[in-house]
Amino acid sequence: MISLKHLKIIQALHENSTLTRAANVLHLSQSALSHQIRxxxxxxxxxxxxxxxxxxxxxxxxxxxLQTAQQLLPILEQTEKTLKAYAQGRQGILRIGVECYPCYEWLTKVIGVFLQKMPNVEVEIINKFQFSGHEGLLNYHIDILITPDRERKADIHIETLAQYNLVLLVANEHSLAHKTIITPKDLTNETLLTFPVPLERLDILTQFLNPAHIKPKHIKKIESIELMLQMTMLERGVCILPEWLANEFIKKMPVKKIQIGVEGLSQKLFAILRKQDREINYIQRFVKISKEVVNVP
Amino acid sequence: MISLKHLKIIQALHENSTLTRAANVLHLSQSALSHQIRxxxxxxxxxxxxxxxxxxxxxxxxxxxLQTAQQLLPILEQTEKTLKAYAQGRQGILRIGVECYPCYEWLTKVIGVFLQKMPNVEVEIINKFQFSGHEGLLNYHIDILITPDRERKADIHIETLAQYNLVLLVANEHSLAHKTIITPKDLTNETLLTFPVPLERLDILTQFLNPAHIKPKHIKKIESIELMLQMTMLERGVCILPEWLANEFIKKMPVKKIQIGVEGLSQKLFAILRKQDREINYIQRFVKISKEVVNVP
DNA sequence: ACTTAATCATGAGATATATTCATATATGAT
DNA sequence: ATCATATATGAATATATCTCATGATTAAGT
Structure with missing residues (x-):
């Protein structure tokens, strides 16, 4: 009676508002959809x-x-992808969600080693979520979520992947460049360049500036990390990056890293997965390899 | 590509072992299945x-x-049933799982009032589970589970429906009949008639006899409550029942109820449901009505 | 009010898919 | 070897689905 085709139609119709557009998305005629829903x-x-x-x-x-469709279709899609991966002699498919910019950079560093060591697993990286990464995990849109937010929720399993310091990057000519450690006060008159995420997710604010009741002069959101570095270099602002990432830019650009606070500002990256997936061979190996490879100083 | 038909076939094939039998179950020819799987x-x-x-x-x-099929099909089935209920002008369908014999008896007492007060909701009662009732809940085989086991798990919501004492029932002529309260020791030489459940789920053992390190002479499992009462009456054993249930039998049979221990042995019944279903109108009403109706002394 | 462009609905015919029937092939038990 | 019981397959049939052409309805512009 109800078939997957119907579920796909109802979903496409919901996402595209009109029959005609939904039909295009599904590569069918408008007439076909009309007949089907009737x-x-x-x-x-x-x-x-x-x-x-x-x-x-x-x-x-x-x-x-619609709700049923949204519940069922991602599950089936994952199964189909895995079967397709099997068909190609692979062990499965691993969909990794990344929820922050450093996560993404970090993943690009790891992924090479990972693909090499696990040629039998197909990898897909997803960084746009309909809701949250956590929802995406529970709804089978992704299998692993890389995130700095340690969410303690039921039915999920958490692995710590890496811990490192965040550092401040400034241009070599910048007035702060001579310092080895900055205090919150030092940032009072600075423009802070950040990735476009909600402010409450920026550790530099929540862990460092807010406790000291200090705000930077401006907070400017920038999409690309390259652009962020360009602007830092040209003294249009300062930015906060993981130390391992900062080290790379220092080599090739006239910028300098400075420790944040006397104790440093540390951040962790976690891998979050569904509890029932813990046993899956390639997931275990992903976590293991990740921990080994990322030897961030 | 993969369709629900395929999932149904793979499931039927798993449950019926051979193509031929699966084909019969699905009302198709063996050939059709063979073609489909090919x-x-x-x-x-x-x-x-x-x-x-x-x-x-x-x-x-x-x-x-197969795993995917077992995950998806029950969800879809529930949606179809609900839609069918809608089509008949009903609000929905409520599948109630009962996991213990008193639960079942209790439900039969409540269900009349319930159906009367909620004529727009279809009710289905399920007492056989593939795995546990809890699994059945999470896998959408049922919507509410009535159970004395308070399972504290994620994503489920618990409501206390009733609290009452368990009492011992003995024949009027039985040697214990003159007592008003029994001690563990009193049961040393008795045959205990119980419902066929694992021993660790019998409160009389876990809460009363085990702590005193006493075992009854025999434990005899009996399917039907009527038979259990017959045997009690004929002094072939004694049994433990909820007080409200015992009261009914006392009226019509020569049996007597006795309090268990100085403090009495109390039991609770819980309704367990999926968290996301809490808001559903007829589920809220079910819980409310249940609590009101069951005014067990 | 008229026109236009966009939408969904519908009937008929074409195409694709699924099912059956008849039969072939394979296997395990005796 | 024979028989009972499986699955596999080819061809014919039945069913379902899609497209095309067109009608009907609606919202917006003139």
Whole structure:
């Protein structure tokens, strides 16, 4: 009766608003979708969409079906991907979600070694989430989440992957450049360049500046790390990076790293996974390899 | 590519061992199934079954698909049932799992009032579980579990429905009949009639006899509550029942209830549900009505 | 009010997919 | 070797699904 095709249609219709657009996305004719939803409504004996002018709006029953679709389709998709990976002689497919910019940089450093050591596992990296990374994990959109946020929730398993210091990067000519350690006060008149994430997720604020009740003059959000470094170099601001990442830029650009506070500002990266996946061979190996490879000073 | 039909086939095949029998269950010809699994294997480019003589055995890939089927099909089935209920003008369908004999008796007492007060909700009662009731809940085989076991797990919500004393029932002529309170020692030479559940789930043992390091002479498992009462009456043993249930039998049979221990032996019944279902109107009403109706002394 | 562009709906015919029937092939037990 | 019981397969049939062409409805612009 209800088939996966119907679930896909209801989902596509929800995401694309109109039958016509949904049909395009699904590579079908508008007519086909129209027939299908009519068939489904007829079979179920219930209206799933209210016709509102030239729009369709889901009824309560339709919402239920949509919810089911959103629950089932990602699971099936993962299974299909894994089977496809099997078919190619691989062990499976590992979808890694990254939830922060350093995570992404870190992953690019690890991934080479990883792919080499595990040629039998296909890897997919996902950094856009419909909701949160944690939701994505539980809804089977990803299998592993790399994040600095240690979420203690049920049915998930947490592994610590790395711990390192965050450092301040400034241009060599910058007035702070002679310092070896900065205090919160030093940043009062600085423009802080950050990645575009909510402020409460910036450790430099929550762990360092906020406790001292100090705000930087400006906080400027920048998408790309290269651009951020350019602006730092040109003294348009200062930025905070993991030390291992900072070390690379110091080599090739006129910038200097400075320790943050007397104790340093440390950050951890965690790998979060579904508890039931702990036993999966390639997931265990991913965690193991990750810990070994990332030997960040 | 993979369709629900395939998932149903793989599941039926697993449950019925042979293609032929699975085909019967699905009301299809053996040929149809054979074609379908061939098609699926061809499309996926991977063997799902090993042909072992005249049996089929799932490969690792097949196991994965089976697992997916077992995860998805119950969810879809529940959605279909709910939609069907909607179609009949009902609010939904509520599948109640009962995990103990008193639970079942209790439910039969409540269900009348419940159906009357909620004519718009269809009810289904399930007392056989593939695994545990808790699993059944998380796998969408049931929506509410009635149980005396308070399981504190993630993503489930617990409501206390009732609290009452367990009492000992003996024949009027029984040597213990004159007592108002029994001690563990009193049961040393008795045959204890119980429902067929694992011993560790019997409160009379775990809460009363075990702590005193006393065992009854025999423990005899009996399926039906009527038979249990018959045997009690004929002095073939004694049994433990909820007081509210015992009260009914006392009225019509020559049996007597006796308090267990100085403090009495109390038991609670809980309703367990998935957290995300808490808001559903008819589930809230079920819990509310249950608490009101069951006014067990 | 008329026009236009965009939407969904529908019927008929074409295509694709699934099922059955009849039969072949393979296996294990006796 | 024979028989009972499996699965596999090819061809014919039945069913389901899609597209095409077109109609009907609606919202917005003139």
């Amino acid at each position: 068939y489904l409504e007829e079979k179920l004996g219930i209206t799933l969409w209210e016709r509102e002018g030239r729009n369709l709006r889901l009824t309560k029953a339709g919402e239920l079906l | 098609y699926l294997e061809e499309k996926l480019g991977i063997t799902l079954w090993e042909r072992e003589g005249r049996n089929l055995r799932l490969t690792k890939a097949g196991e994965l698909l």
